[in-house]
Amino acid sequence: MVRSVRNYLLLLPLLAGCSTGGADLPTLEAREGMASIPAGVSSMAFYVQIENRGSDPDTLVALAVPGAESATIHTMTMEGGMHRMEEVPFLPLPAGEVVALRPGGHHGMIEWETPPEYGDSIEVTLRFTRSEDLTLRIPVISPLELP
Amino acid sequence: MNRFKLKRSDRFRHTSTCLLAALLLSGCDSSALSKQRLAEFEFHEPRPLPEAVLTDQNGEPFDLRAEGAGKITFLFFGFTSCPDICPLTMVNMARAAALLEPAEREEVLIVFVTLDPPRDSPEQIALWLGGIDPSFVGLTGTQAEVNEVLGQMGYSMPSVPRPESGNYDVPHPATVFVFTRDGLGRYGYPVGSRPPETIAEDLRTLIAMETS
Numbered sequence: 001m002v003r004s005v006r007n008y009l010l011l012l013p014l015l016a017g018c019s020t021g022g023a024d025l026p027t028l029e030a031r032e033g034m035a036s037i038p039a040g041v042s043s044m045a046f047y048v049q050i051e052n053r054g055s056d057p058d059t060l061v062a063l064a065v066p067g068a069e070s071a072t073i074h075t076m077t078m079e080g081g082m083h084r085m086e087e088v089p090f091l092p093l094p095a096g097e098v099v100a101l102r103p104g105g106h107h108g109m110i111e112w113e114t115p116p117e118y119g120d121s122i123e124v125t126l127r128f129t130r131s132e133d134l135t136l137r138i139p140v141i142s143p144l145e146l147p
Numbered sequence: 148m149n150r151f152k153l154k155r156s157d158r159f160r161h162t163s164t165c166l167l168a169a170l171l172l173s174g175c176d177s178s179a180l181s182k183q184r185l186a187e188f189e190f191h192e193p194r195p196l197p198e199a200v201l202t203d204q205n206g207e208p209f210d211l212r213a214e215g216a217g218k219i220t221f222l223f224f225g226f227t228s229c230p231d232i233c234p235l236t237m238v239n240m241a242r243a244a245a246l247l248e249p250a251e252r253e254e255v256l257i258v259f260v261t262l263d264p265p266r267d268s269p270e271q272i273a274l275w276l277g278g279i280d281p282s283f284v285g286l287t288g289t290q291a292e293v294n295e296v297l298g299q300m301g302y303s304m305p306s307v308p309r310p311e312s313g314n315y316d317v318p319h320p321a322t323v324f325v326f327t328r329d330g331l332g333r334y335g336y337p338v339g340s341r342p343p344e345t346i347a348e349d350l351r352t353l354i355a356m357e358t359s
Binding site for chain 1: 241313
């Protein structure tokens with residue numbers, strides 16, 4: 001019991017990553033991260049909220065996931081009434097705003113050779129142009145569990 | 148004396164009247180709102196259920212037009228390797244279907260048609276739907292067959308570059324086609340962005356709707 005509580009406490013800084021940086025750097029907080037994967041496929045969607053609490057803008061430029069084949073940022077576009085998925089090279093994080101990777105909008109896409117199972121957690125590192133990396137440990141869920 | 152202050156008996160009468168009005172309004176409103184909502188998504192020219200026999204997730208032939216006759220049919224085109232909007236759409240429909248009474252649920256047919264047959268075998272679709280709602284029907288066929296079904300809904304399938312390794316995107320319509328009991332596709336419904344309670348309410352409106 002004591003050990004499990006201690007392990008949980010050790011995980012807390014990873015569950016809600018914070019990057020405070022120096023005096024002139026933006027202050028970023030990433031929260032509510034989750035990875036949703038339907039049964040029987042090797043691609044998962046990554047969702048998270050990133051708040052820039054500083055007075056300077058920043059930009060999300062990459063995702064890194066140990067063990068995954070790739071991790072990219074995508075958005076959905078519309079052409080002739082059809083949805084298309086498109087990779088975006090970066091995502092602006094304006095000062096004082098919350099930017100969400102969310103279902104049906106911008107989202108991360110993580111490809112696996114062998115995907116993790118429900119109940120597992122994975123580590124996702126967010127890279128920015130100005131702030132230090134933020135690393136989150138997030139749960140792997142079924143789309144049925146999406147809020 | 149404050150002329151806006153009501154006596155106890157008046158207060159009671161006033162409150163009762165307000166409650167009654169609210170109840171009546173909410174009863175009328177939900178159905179009227181639902182009809183208004185559906186009207187926003189109504190096609191100018193309804194299209195009939197596609198005339199097609201595809202293969203379901205059990206490997207059995209499935210006659211779309213025959214099976215959908217007399218039911219409210221939701222038809223969604225997508226692909227199982229789509230990580231975001233396809234499962235979101237299907238899960239929203241599953242959540243809405245779970246809100247219906249069993250008798251209402253029997254009136255509704257929810258069909259997924261893959262636009263990615265090279266990856267979506269019946270077994271793959273069965274596995275995928277098993278994690279969403281196994282009561283849904285999932286259909287596949289040859290690429291030409293599913294393209295033809297899409298064509299009957301007024302869309303043409305763009306060519307899809309399929310690399311030998313790695314995932315690839317498959318364009319698909321942004322809406323779910325909704326067919327009334329008479330087999331006519333009357334609405335293009337944006338399921339992915341709607342709360343399940345709203346979808347369930349609209350399903351009830353469609354079930355109650357008389358169509359000629």
